[in-house]
Amino acid sequence: MSAELRSLTVYVDTGRWADTVLTEVDLYVPAGQITALIGGPGEGKTMIAYALTGRLPDSAQATGDILIDGTVGYIPQEGIDAFAPDDTVFAQLDDLEQRHRSWTVTQACAAAHYPPDARKLLPRNNSAGQIQRAAVAAALLRSPDVLIADGPTSSLDQGTALGVWTSLREYADSGAALLVITHDIPLLMATGYADNVVVIEKGRILAAGTTSELSTAHDPRVRTYFRNSRPD
Ligand SMILES: Nc1ncnc2c1ncn2[C@@H]1O[C@H](COP(=O)(O)OP(=O)(O)OP(=O)(O)O)[C@@H](O)[C@H]1O
Structure with a gap:
């Protein structure tokens, strides 16, 4: 049970606006793990969630592969x-x-x-x-075997968010493959709940690794996300 994108490029043309919103994205979401997807506003996180759950808008043209093994929840x-x-x-x-x-x-x-x-x-x-x-x-x-969660704790206070993340961690531990979009990097750093963190910028994967690896990455664009957090 897993989800995977291979060299996924998505071009959107609404008639009034056109742009490539994802470029050659490779992403693997394995069973039993939480993969966290982070990045600033408008960088392409939701578009990845749409691609993995069959929700790309009609205005989108996609090339590359979307591979899903199992049932998908959203x-x-x-x-x-x-x-x-x-x-x-x-x-x-x-x-x-x-x-x-x-x-x-x-x-x-x-x-x-x-x-x-x-x-x-x-x-x-x-x-x-x-x-x-x-x-x-x-x-x-x-x-579902694969669960794609787009900001599942963004409206919650810290304590409740931690509770929901703990349940998501338990769900991954039961064997499910989870991709969780989040801005809550302090929580990721404090709990270690994400097995892997993927950073997206301007529709491209900028970096991927553990929170410890990314917080000490050479690329200052990657380190910026972790500036006010320390690995546990
Ligand atoms: N349904 C849509 N139709 C056309 N373009 C879209 C649609 N949804 C998103 N976009 C565009 O695709 C790009 C990526 O948007 P996306 O929603 O994936 O960003 P995001 O990283 O999830 O941002 P945020 O953190 O603000 O939710 C943006 O330029 C956005 O305007």
């Missing part, structure tokens, strides 16, 4: 995108429990630190931090 950047608008979060999570029969709603919500009261609400009536955790619960209920 935690979108906006948690609300994981839900249909007109059913309560609980009804939708319960449906996932019935269909996949892997995790229970209670287990998934506990792992995602999603509070019980918010489940009774429609997705749009959840706060940003609540619906983000609901999206994590929804992904776990599907129990």
Whole structure:
């Protein structure tokens, strides 16, 4: 079970705007590990998530290979995108429990630190931090072999983010291949949860390695990301 991009180049032409957003990207996401994908805004992280989950926009032309071994799950950047608008979060999570029969709603919500009261609400009536955790619960209920998470803790306070990351680490330890897009480098450095970190800049892979390797890299562009963090 794994996901892989081989020399993936993606060119987007919307009619009003055209550019190459990914250039010859090689990326391997192995089973049992967390691969963290970091980089500044607009550098191509979400486009990689789209490529790995079959969500490239219609305006995109891709060359290269997208290789997926197993089922793929996705935690979108906006948690609300994981839900249909007109059913309560609980009804939708319960449906996932019935269909996949892997995790229970209670287990998934506990792992995602999603509070019980918010489940009774429609997705749009959840706060940003609540619906983000609901999206994590929804992904776990599907129990995918490969999980692509686009900023799963970006709306959360530090303590809750740590709890969600701990659950993602446990999910990887159960054998799943995880790619997690994040800006939370201090958390990566403090926990050591990511087996590998990949840095993307202007649609190209700039560097890949462990947090310790990257924080002491020769390239100052790579070291910049780790400037205020120290390896554990
Ligand atoms: N659906 C889309 N259609 C056309 N272009 C897009 C689309 N989504 C993203 N882009 C463009 O692709 C490039 C890469 O964007 P992407 O969303 O992958 O960045 P990102 O690294 O995830 O940024 P952020 O950290 O801000 O989420 C940007 O120039 C962006 O404007």
